[in-house]
Structure formats: C-alpha cells, structure tokens
Amino acid sequence: MENLSRQFIGYVNQALVDVEDRHLAQALLSGFNSQPAELDRYCETYVDMTSSNWSESSLCTFFCGWRSPDGAAHAVSSxxxxxxxxxxxxADDARLQMxxxxxxxxxxxVEDIxxxxxxxxxxxxxxxxxxxSAICGSDEWRLQDxxxxxxxxEFSGWVGEKRPLAPQLIEALEMMAMTELFNTGEYNLMTPLWKQWLRDVRGYSAGEAxxxxxxxxxxxxxxxxRHFKHAAEALRLYASATGxxxxxxxxxxLSREYVARACEHLQKMASVLKCEQPAWD
Structure with a gap:
C-alpha cells in the first residue's frame, strides 16, 4: 500500500505547487506527512472495499451516508x-477583497448546485x-429511516461544526481549504479502484463502468x-481584508486532526459494507 499512499500524497503535493504562501502549504501538509501508517491503512481499506462483493442492503447503507453533494454546496454557500x-x-478596498x-x-x-x-x-x-442507484439496484438507498x-x-458532522459553523469565519475557511485538499488526493486515488471493482466484481463493461x-x-x-486553489485564495483574501x-x-x-479522522472514518464506512454477506454471489 506504500505505493498507493505515495500516489495520494503526490496528488496533494501537486495541488499545493501554486500556493505562493509556502508556510501555508507546509501547514496543510502536516497531517499527511506525520501519519504515514494511517494513510497506508487508508489506502489498504479502499483496496479491500473494492475487491469484494457486498450485499444490497449494506451497499444501500454505505451510499446513504457516504457522500452528499448538496450538503457540501450548502456548507460553502453558508x-x-x-x-x-x-x-x-x-471600507471599500477591504469589501472588494471580501x-x-x-x-x-x-x-x-458550481457543479454541486x-x-x-x-x-x-x-x-x-x-x-x-x-x-x-445502479450499484444498489434501486434508489432505496435514499431511505434514511x-x-x-x-x-x-460522524465525520461529516465534525466537518460541519467547523465548515460553516466555526465561531470564527477564518476557521471555516481553513476547514474548507483542508477539505478540498484532502478530496484532491482521495478522488484521484479511489476512482480507478471503484471502476475496476465495477468491471471485475460487478461485471460491468468498461464503458458502463x-x-x-x-x-x-x-x-x-x-x-x-482547482477547487482547493479557490479555497486557499478565499482564505488569503479574507485574512487580508480583515487584517x-x-x-x-x-x-x-487541523491538518493532523483532519487526516486522522478521515482515515478513521473510512474504516467505519468499510465496516458498514462488511456487516452482511454479499447478495450477488
């Protein structure tokens, strides 16, 4: 898994290349560089999740809680x-920066809304x-009750406390930047794994996968x-405007806590998948 975790951090480093404030870049990297074992386990968990078949009900539970584009849009809108x-x-100059x-x-x-x-x-x-809906066989995964x-x-609840509800707005912007940076590594890491799972485990053609x-x-x-760069620039402008x-x-x-919690969260998501025997054997 060391190779995958290197790829993950490589995507993160690539996103940070254009950040002019190198002190900010190093601060954001802190959690990734200080927790290599956790990132190795994180990558291993994604490989495990995309190597087996899972029951319909466990997949419904997984997708019910895994992602929420509308929730992310709500947070940033706030x-x-x-x-x-x-x-x-x-004053006018500061207002323009805001x-x-x-x-x-x-x-x-833009795409989330x-x-x-x-x-x-x-x-x-x-x-x-x-x-x-394709993976679960229906849209019953939407039935939250x-x-x-x-x-x-739990993880999104913690993120929500700080983005957008942090008492100090600058802390909400810091969380937004951290979220976009971690997402950069995560999506680039997991997408080929999920596509391979759809082909090899679920039997989809390459095009359908x-x-x-x-x-x-x-x-x-x-x-x-690019989203991260927008978040980092928003943080810079806000700090400048407010002095x-x-x-x-x-x-x-924040970086250290975010990475630790994100890695722990993926373990919990994997446990949801493993709670039942696969239905498509």
Whole structure:
C-alpha cells in the first residue's frame, strides 16, 4: 500500500505547487506527512472495499451516508453568506477583497448546485444518484429511516461544526481549504479502484463502468485541485481584508486532526459494507 499512499500524497503535493504562501502549504501538509501508517491503512481499506462483493442492503447503507453533494454546496454557500455579511461594515478596498473571496468560494460549488448544466456539466447530485442507484439496484438507498447508520455521518458532522459553523469565519475557511485538499488526493486515488471493482466484481463493461462512476471521475485530474486553489485564495483574501494573520500552527493542527479522522472514518464506512454477506454471489 506504500505505493498507493505515495500516489495520494503526490496528488496533494501537486495541488499545493501554486500556493505562493509556502508556510501555508507546509501547514496543510502536516497531517499527511506525520501519519504515514494511517494513510497506508487508508489506502489498504479502499483496496479491500473494492475487491469484494457486498450485499444490497449494506451497499444501500454505505451510499446513504457516504457522500452528499448538496450538503457540501450548502456548507460553502453558508460561508459565502457569512463573508458577505461581514463585508458590509468594511471600507471599500477591504469589501472588494471580501467579494473576491466570496467569488472564489462560489467557484467551488458550481457543479454541486447545478449551474454547471448551463455549460454541459452534469449536476453532481444527479451523478451520485445514478452511481448509487445502479450499484444498489434501486434508489432505496435514499431511505434514511431504513439505511442511515449514524457512524457514516460522524465525520461529516465534525466537518460541519467547523465548515460553516466555526465561531470564527477564518476557521471555516481553513476547514474548507483542508477539505478540498484532502478530496484532491482521495478522488484521484479511489476512482480507478471503484471502476475496476465495477468491471471485475460487478461485471460491468468498461464503458458502463465509466458511465456509472462518472460522479467520481468528474472530481479527478485538476478539478479538486482547482477547487482547493479557490479555497486557499478565499482564505488569503479574507485574512487580508480583515487584517488577520494566517495561523499556521492552528492549520497544521487541523491538518493532523483532519487526516486522522478521515482515515478513521473510512474504516467505519468499510465496516458498514462488511456487516452482511454479499447478495450477488
């Protein structure tokens, strides 16, 4: 798994190349560099998850709690509103920086809120629905009273406390940047594994596997890295507009906690899949 974890960190490093504030880049990297064993287990878990068949009900539980494009869009939208509210009392130059920060935040969620459809880019919620429904055999995975396992929401609940609900808005922006950075590594790592699972375990053709997994593919390459750059720029502009110094120590601590919690969360998601015997043997 060492090779996969190197790939993961490679994607993260690539996203950080254009960050001019190298102290910020090092702070954000702190959690990745300090927890190699956890990242190895994280990658191993994804390999394990995409090497076996799973029951229909366990897959429904998994997809019910795994991703929420609408939830992510709501969180970033809330940050935009907070930025605009704070900008009202600032001088013109600072207010302009705040508006630029809000615009960068908006670029992160264009496809999540459906605006990408104006330019031929599918709504991410529709892609997630298609993927989950195809894999589960129906859209019953949406029935939260039946399939929502609280452990699948613990991590997103923690993220939500800090993005967008952190008492200090700059901390919400720090969490947003950290989330986009981790996503850059995760999507690029897991997408080929899920596609291989669809082909080798579920018997999909290569073309159909790519179609079903398009929710993952649209986040690969430079997409999440670009989202991270928007988040980092929003953080820089907000700090400048409000006269705050970027707290590198706090960001490094956030990075360490985020990586640890994300790795732990994937173990919990894997346990959801393993709770029953596969139905498609």
């Amino acid at each position: 940050i935009i509103v907070r930025i605009l509210q704070e900008s009202a009392s600032l 508006l630029e920060a809000a615009a960068h935040c908006g670029e992160i969620i 459906g605006l990408g459809e104006m330019h031929g880019h599918p709504h991410h919620s529709k892609l997630y629905y298609r993927m989950a 039946k399939f929502l396992n609280p452990i699948t929401k 790519s179609r079903v997994a398009s929710f993952l593919s649209v986040h690969c390459g430079s997409v999440e890295a 705050q110094a970027v707290d590198y120590s706090r960001i490094a601590q």
